[in-house]
Every structure is written in structure tokens, then in C-alpha cells.
Amino acid sequence: MINLRDKGAEFWERSNRPVRVLTVFAIMAVVAALPYAGNTFLQTPVAAFDAVLVYPMGMFILMALGLNVVVGKSGMLDLGYVAFFAVGAYTMAILGTRTGLNTWEIMPIGIAAAMFAGVLLAIPTLRLRGDYLAIVTLGFGEIVRVSALNSEAIGGALGIAGVPFPPGLGFEYQLLDQKYFFWTILVMILLVIWVIRRLTVRRPGRAWESIRQDEDAAELMGVSTYKYKIWAFVFGAAIGGGAGVFYASRSMVIAPDNFTLNTSILILACVVFGGMGNIWGVIVGAAILGYLPDRFRFLSDARLLLFGLVLVVFMNLRPEGILPRKKREKAIVKKGSGA
Amino acid sequence: MAKTILNLKDLTIKFGGVTALNSVNLELKEGEILALIGPNGAGKTTVFNLITGVYKPTSGNVFLGDVAIDGKKRHHITKLGIARTFQNIRLFGDMTTLENVITGTDVRNKVGLIGSILGTPRSRREEKASTAKAYEILKFIGIDEYADRLAKNLPYGVQRRLEIARALGTEPKILLLDEPAAGFNPQEKVELAAIIKKIRDAGYTILLIEHDMSLIMGISDRVVVLDFGQKIADDLPSVVQNDPQVIAAYLGVPEDAS
Numbered sequence A: 001m002i003n004l005r006d007k008g009a010e011f012w013e014r015s016n017r018p019v020r021v022l023t024v025f026a027i028m029a030v031v032a033a034l035p036y037a038g039n040t041f042l043q044t045p046v047a048a049f050d051a052v053l054v055y056p057m058g059m060f061i062l063m064a065l066g067l068n069v070v071v072g073k074s075g076m077l078d079l080g081y082v083a084f085f086a087v088g089a090y091t092m093a094i095l096g097t098r099t100g101l102n103t104w105e106i107m108p109i110g111i112a113a114a115m116f117a118g119v120l121l122a123i124p125t126l127r128l129r130g131d132y133l134a135i136v137t138l139g140f141g142e143i144v145r146v147s148a149l150n151s152e153a154i155g156g157a158l159g160i161a162g163v164p165f166p167p168g169l170g171f172e173y174q175l176l177d178q179k180y181f182f183w184t185i186l187v188m189i190l191l192v193i194w195v196i197r198r199l200t201v202r203r204p205g206r207a208w209e210s211i212r213q214d215e216d217a218a219e220l221m222g223v224s225t226y227k228y229k230i231w232a233f234v235f236g237a238a239i240g241g242g243a244g245v246f247y248a249s250r251s252m253v254i255a256p257d258n259f260t261l262n263t264s265i266l267i268l269a270c271v272v273f274g275g276m277g278n279i280w281g282v283i284v285g286a287a288i289l290g291y292l293p294d295r296f297r298f299l300s301d302a303r304l305l306l307f308g309l310v311l312v313v314f315m316n317l318r319p320e321g322i323l324p325r326k327k328r329e330k331a332i333v334k335k336g337s338g339a
Numbered sequence B: 001m002a003k004t005i006l007n008l009k010d011l012t013i014k015f016g017g018v019t020a021l022n023s024v025n026l027e028l029k030e031g032e033i034l035a036l037i038g039p040n041g042a043g044k045t046t047v048f049n050l051i052t053g054v055y056k057p058t059s060g061n062v063f064l065g066d067v068a069i070d071g072k073k074r075h076h077i078t079k080l081g082i083a084r085t086f087q088n089i090r091l092f093g094d095m096t097t098l099e100n101v102i103t104g105t106d107v108r109n110k111v112g113l114i115g116s117i118l119g120t121p122r123s124r125r126e127e128k129a130s131t132a133k134a135y136e137i138l139k140f141i142g143i144d145e146y147a148d149r150l151a152k153n154l155p156y157g158v159q160r161r162l163e164i165a166r167a168l169g170t171e172p173k174i175l176l177l178d179e180p181a182a183g184f185n186p187q188e189k190v191e192l193a194a195i196i197k198k199i200r201d202a203g204y205t206i207l208l209i210e211h212d213m214s215l216i217m218g219i220s221d222r223v224v225v226l227d228f229g230q231k232i233a234d235d236l237p238s239v240v241q242n243d244p245q246v247i248a249a250y251l252g253v254p255e256d257a258s
Helices: A004-014 A017-032 A049-073 A082-098 A103-125 A130-150 A179-201 A203-213 A215-220 A225-251 A261-274 A279-295 A302-317 B044-051 B074-080 B097-108 B113-118 B121-141 B156-169 B186-201 B213-219 B237-241 B244-251
Strands: B004-015 B018-029 B033-037 B059-064 B082-084 B174-178 B205-209 B222-227 B230-235
Touching: A004 A279, A017 A179, A049 A179, A049 A203, A049 A225, A049 A261, A049 A279, A082 A103, A082 A130, A082 A225, A082 A261, A103 A130, A103 A225, A130 A261, A179 A203, A179 A225, A179 A279, A179 B113, A203 A215, A203 A225, A203 B097, A203 B113, A203 B121, A215 A225, A215 B074, A261 A279, A261 A302, A279 A302, B004 B044, B004 B205, B018 B044, B018 B205, B018 B222, B018 B230, B033 B044, B033 B186, B033 B213, B044 B082, B044 B174, B044 B205, B074 B082, B074 B097, B082 B156, B097 B121, B097 B156, B113 B121, B121 B156, B156 B174, B156 B186, B186 B205, B186 B213, B213 B237, B222 B237, B222 B244, B230 B237, B230 B244
Parallel strands: B033 B205, B033 B222, B082 B174, B174 B205
Antiparallel strands: B004 B018, B004 B059, B222 B230
16 A cells, blocks of 8 residues: 555655645645535535534544544543543533623633543543553543433433524524534634644653653653643643534534543544544544545445444554554665664 | 762662662762672662662662652652663654654753743743754764664664663763663674763763673773672772672682682
8 A cells, every 4th residue: 555644744845835835725725615515426415514524524633633642642542532522512501501601702611621621530540551541531431421411400311402603703603504614623623733733843742752652761761741641631631622612512402422432432443543643644534434424324324334344444454544653764864874 | 089979878678578679878979980780680770770769769768969869750850860771772762863862851941831832932942952952962972873763763782872862861960871781792882881981071970780891890980799689899890800709699609618
């Protein structure tokens, strides 16, 4: 199979600035035009294509990017990521229906609430690694869901209905034409990519990377593993929370059923399928895994069989994901003479 | 006499019923190269693990200057000025050579997550300074031509030297080298000895675990010998070399002679 990651990286390194800028704008234009592609072969049979672009595709990309910081960059297996998404969504639903605050005003509150939940999860789990950490995070995800299910004050199993749409910003968000929702989430995704890329090449990125590769060595080299593991959880939680706020505001109705373990696993699958630690891979993976089930909805229950088959076949062909993490060395390597 | 910068006092550690170190006293003088030798299982690496905070002593203390550092967090001890290498190489394999060293230099940096996202002037300044410093260290150790290679793809000898470079990145006062010459051929050992001397001459104090006697005799100012968790000798290399107790520890004692 051709090595897409290396081809892409080579193209990027060969190009000069104007070519790079042009490439970025061309890709963004194509992606932004996607809501108009509804009548092509991309059309999803049941749900409207523009709605599928928002959820699951856009939301999955956003969440997969957040989870990738925890799992892909820092190497901590988190099976309860949906909890942060739920905290964001419930914050939006509760405040949106009971106060006069609008979506944009609730957004920072929802993100803060999710970050707080991130700290709550991080502190007791810091000593755990690997499988043990995975089990505790799995439990955390279920605790959040079951708590929501059993709290009549926030709707119990019925959830919360009538969550308001975001107020328009010179345009109106519409239920039947979701291109504005899509473009908004596109902006959120770009913002998250920008932040993650900054972190990756700087001190926090190195700290996370060193923790993933050898936690003990990292600590002995002076990395405050305690602090950076908390930050990884909190940063990932912030993205999940932000996605949750927007999700609740778009869907108008949320219920505990939207936040099951299944979703956590699916987001994790997006990360692994796309390529752990590589944000471009994660984006492609999440887009594909978000899209496929809706594309094949005409197969009814058999679509899940097909979905599973795609996962199995692909993970066999590309065990490290579609675009694996950086493995190649920079193009300009001075000749080593051997030690 | 130079002043003592690292002082191990009555250091004892027990793992279950096994006493790995029994009341070991050790003083490290500023600017010296002290070699720690002893047969396998004598407790040499355990000493390193106690100094760097991997283990907490059952009793006794580790003083850095006047500060007791036993019980402090590992990354905090590194920040106070003690850095080490590992007997079995533990580099960050998926990072480049340069990134490995920069990760070491990060312990002196102050910028946090928010500053890094915003790209504050301090963040830019620190990133730039760290990169420059890391390059300088790679040049100093003589492996700068490998700067952009991934650590896991480096030749074995370069990996060993990168371990030293990464430790130097943390700007330590004391450098702990755990068998830096393991697996080296004689030529590489000579080169390594030169590097270690160069590091000492640059103002670092070095505590060294090593098995190769000719290397130790060539570079160390003082030799401490451990056997079964006890200190059995602490003297000049030439004296230790002829100490009957040391020879007995290494070669064993004939039954009729004991």
C-alpha cells in the first residue's frame, strides 16, 4: 500500500509558502463545500447528508481530536471519554432551558464543567497505568451516564427536551439546512487543530510524548508527569465538553442514551483506525467511521456487520492506522559516519 | 579539599527480607569523578535509584549540599541538579536526537500549557533557547550530526552517548552514569573516557558505575567498592586495585585461605 503519510509530508516539505497556503485553502474550500454535495454519490439514504456532516462526522472528528491527546499523545487509555461530552451537553441543556443564557454564553461554562470533570477523573487515576487506568475510566463514563439516568431533576431517562438553537450570527441556524451548523463545527475543528499543533511542537507536547514512551524515564529527566497527565485529561475534556455543548444545542433533545459506552469505544476506534497520535489520521478516521454507518443505512442491521468488516480488514492492512504517527526522519539528514 | 556536594549517610534499604544496601556512607566532592564498582548484585544501581528518588531509603539520608533529598519527587530531584543515565538504554525512541535533549532542557523552562498555546514571548524565547542549548550539548558530546535522526534508529554507541547528552540537558550539578561503556569496544571506551573527562572539566561532578577496570583506573579520582550492599573500600584507584578485600570480592577466596 502506498504510504500516504510520507507522500503528504514529502509534498509539504518540498513546497514553498505560497503552494502551502494555496493547498490549505483549496482543501478548506472543498471541505466547506461539502454540504452542497448532498445529491452526489455521497448522499446518505436516510438522514440528510448535511445533518450527517454535523453529527456524527463533525462531532466525531472533534471528539477524536480531544481523545487523541489523551490516548495518542500521552498514551493513557481512556474508555470513558463520552463522559466529558455528556457533561458539556447536560450543561448546555440545563442552562439553556432554565436560564436566559444562549449557546455561546454557555460554551465556556460547559467547557469549564468538563474540565472540572477531567480533574476529578485524573486525580484518583494518576497512579494507574494501562489496563487498570482503562477500567477506571470506563467506570467513570458509566457513573456519569447512570447518574444522569437516575436524576429526575435533569429529566432521568427522558433527558431534556427543548434545548434552544444557537442564536444566529448574521444568519439563522436551521433544522432542515444544517450547513451553518457544519461550518460552525468546522471552525471549532480548525481552532482545535491549531491549538493541538502548537502544543505538539512545544514543551507540553514533548512532555506528553515522553510520558507515552517511557513514563519513568520522563520523570527522571525532570518532566512533572503528575502535572502533564492531569493537563492531558483536562485538555481532552475541554474539547469533549465543547463538542457536547454544541451537540445539545443542535439536537434540541438529549438523553442518557446518547452517552453510552458504545460512543466512547467508537471514538476510540476513530483514533486507532485513523492512526494514534497523528491528528490528520485521526480526522480522516473519524470522518470515515462517522460516515459509513449512515451511508449503508439501507442495509438496515447488516450495516453494522459491514462496518465491523471494514474495521477488521483495514486494521489488518494498516495495523497502525490510515496515517500512522511520525516515524520517518526529516528529509535532510546529514550523512552519519557510524559510531 | 573540595567541598562535599552529595552525601549519603547510613543509607539502608530493604526489599522484604533482603537488605540491598546496609548502612552505606558515601561522599561526593565537587568536581571529582567517583567510580562505584562491585560485583553483580552489589547494590550499585540501587544507590543510583536511591539518589534519584526511585526508591526511598529504609533508613538513612541523602543530602544534596545541606538539603535532604530522600523522599522528594523524582522530577524535583532532577530540578535540584541530579541527572542520570540508564544501564539499559531508555531513550524516547520516537523522538529525534535533538528532541530527546530538548525534553531534558525543559526542566529549566517555566512556560506552561496556556503560555505554549498563546505563544507568549517567554514561550518563544524558551523554545529557542532550549533548541540552541540542545544543539550545543550534542556538539559537545560529538553526536550533532545525528540531530534529526529518530533515537531508536541510532547506532548503539550513539544511543549511549545520547543518554549522557539528554542528562546534561537538565543542567545538573551531578551526573550519574550507569555503565556508560556497556557493550563498547576498546576504541569506543577510549572515546567515552575522553568525553567523561571533558564533561568533568566543564564543571560537572560525576558518579560513575562501571565494570571496565582500565576505564575506571584511567579516569576516576576515587573508587568506592560495594559488595553485598556494604562499602568495602573507598580510596584512590591504585590503592583499591591492590586491596585484598576487593580482590577477594571480585575473584572469590580459595577455601583453604579463608
